[in-house]
Amino acid sequence: MTVTAHPLVTRARELADGLLSPAAERVDQDGVPASHIEAIKHSGLLGLNAPVEYGGSAAPVAVVRETAEILAGACCSTWFVQTQHHTPVTTLTATGLPVRERLLGPLARGELLSGVAYAHLRSYPRLPVRVRRQADGWHFRGTVPWYTGWGLNDVMLLAGVTEDDEALFAFTEARKQPGLAVSEPMRLAALTASRTVSLRLDGLRVPEEAVALRLPFGDWAATDRPKTRNANPAVFGITSAALELVEEEYAAPLRLRLEGIRHRAYTLADHPVPHEHTEERLALREEAFTLMRTTTTAAVVSGGGRAMSVGNRAQRLAREGLSLLVQGQTGESRTAHLQRLAERPR
Ligand SMILES: Cc1cc2nc3c(=O)[nH]c(=O)nc-3n(C[C@H](O)[C@H](O)[C@H](O)COP(=O)(O)OP(=O)(O)OC[C@H]3O[C@@H](n4cnc5c(N)ncnc54)[C@H](O)[C@@H]3O)c2cc1C
Known part of the structure; x- marks a missing residue:
């Protein structure tokens, strides 16, 4: 098939x-x-x-x-x-x-929708969220800077670092409860619609039986790191949608570039050893971003003044594209992206 x-x-x-x-x-x-x-x-x-x-x-x-x-x-x-x-x-x-x-x-089966609160682990050795074992379970303290889907999802997978330097992931209900304070939904340049909040954890208790993963932080980081290096399919989705707003004579060469970058990015993503070809993966990630920004710009240019209306598709895609630039960003991908932007001719 x-x-x-x-x-x-x-x-x-x-x-x-x-x-x-x-x-x-x-x-x-x-x-x-x-x-x-x-x-x-x-x-x-x-x-x-x-x-x-x-x-x-x-x-x-x-x-x-x-x-x-x-x-x-x-x-x-x-x-x-x-x-x-x-x-x-x-x-x-x-x-x-x-x-x-x-x-x-x-x-x-889609009976429950889960959110996730773990990207803060990537700022290690800074520990925005710490977890401590007590007689009645695990207690979370600290701040989750970003949590998407508040009020829409039913449960969340919450992560923190234990006193023994382990990454610990556990499920809890995505609702107000003792030890959990929630900010107002954030007003963002894009994806305000996703109901993203920050969470203040002040001893939020999660029972032992809700733990889904617990392992030395270094082991978790070694499997997580490669995931942030590959181009995100959503970037190609935004690029394709923007191309639909551009006249075919201009869209056609951009579509060819999209197909080339996507093919190389997915070939590399399918490589059996995820921690190999790091530089090439990061380079393709940046190429995908740059093409996305080119196509959303083309969509705005194509739409003229109307493209500045908040109800216009071109500006929405351009803003959404901006937000993808920082999704899943790590120190490594941030540096690689900035270096390539600085080196690029023109
Ligand atoms: C709208 C939105 C919704 C999100 N929703 C979720 C969610 O539901 N769940 C979730 O887990 N995450 C979520 N995230 C987090 C997201 O996936 C990324 O982890 C986050 O955007 C990374 O950026 P940060 O600035 O918060 O992280 P930071 O940890 O502040 O920075 C990212 C990386 O860059 C490095 N860095 C930052 N500043 C500098 C500097 N000046 N010099 C050198 N290095 C630096 C840091 O060391 C780090 O490795 C969301 C983010 C956004 C923007």
């Missing part, structure tokens, strides 16, 4: 064309509605990485990427809320701890 004929790709396309894309400018201004989340929950897309025996699809990686491109190109805010769910699913799939039996099925 080709990727485009896969049922999940067909479903993503139907959702994109029938619901997400027509509403995207309104959602950008008003927020992701609960009805969009219901549609995502019923689509089967939340289980695309999950094992079949838990109700998921265990879809090939090419299908995972294609659906991400389609959703991000249609409505980046909705894509962004639902994409947080996939790390909890893969974490549960990999664990042998009891929480797997409680949550993997509901997450795989």
Whole structure:
């Protein structure tokens, strides 16, 4: 079966064309509605990485990427809320701890939507969130600077660093509870619609049976680091959507560039050794960003003054593209990106 004929790709396309894309400018201004989340929950897309025996699809990686491109190109805010769910699913799939039996099925079948609060681990040795074991479970203290989907997702996978220098990930309900204070939703240059907040943890208690992952920080970092080096499929989704707003004579050469960069990026992402070819991966990540910025600029130029209206698609895509530049950013990718921007001729 080709990727485009896969049922999940067909479903993503139907959702994109029938619901997400027509509403995207309104959602950008008003927020992701609960009805969009219901549609995502019923689509089967939340289980695309999950094992079949838990109700998921265990879809090939090419299908995972294609659906991400389609959703991000249609409505980046909705894509962004639902994409947080996939790390909890893969974490549960990999664990042998009891929480797997409680949550993997509901997450795989789309009965529950999960958010995630772990990017702050990447600022190690700075420890924005610490976890301490006490008689009644694990207690989290500190600040989660970014948490997307507040009020939309049902549970969250929360991470911190223990006194023994372990990364600890555990599930808790995504609602106000003792030891958890939530900021107002942030007003952002883009993706305000994703209901992103910061979380203040003041002894939030999570029972032992909610722990999904606990391992030495260095071991966690070694598996996490390669994930932030590859180009994000959402970048190609925004690029494709922007190209639809540009006259064909100008879009055609940009589309050829898109196909070339995407092919090289995905070939490298499929390389069996994730920690090899670091420089090439980071270079392609930057090339993908640069092409995205070129195409969203072309879409704005093409639209003229109308493109500055807040209800216009071109400016929305340009803003959403900006936010992707810093998603999953690490010290390493930040430096590589800046170096290439500084070196680029013109
Ligand atoms: C709208 C939005 C929503 C998000 N939602 C979530 C979410 O739901 N869950 C989640 O886990 N994460 C979320 N994130 C976090 C996101 O994935 C990235 O981790 C984050 O954007 C990285 O940037 P930071 O500035 O917060 O991190 P920082 O840790 O401040 O910086 C990123 C990296 O750059 C380095 N760095 C920063 N400044 C400098 C400097 N001046 N000199 C040298 N190095 C520097 C740091 O060492 C670090 O490695 C969200 C981010 C945004 C913007």
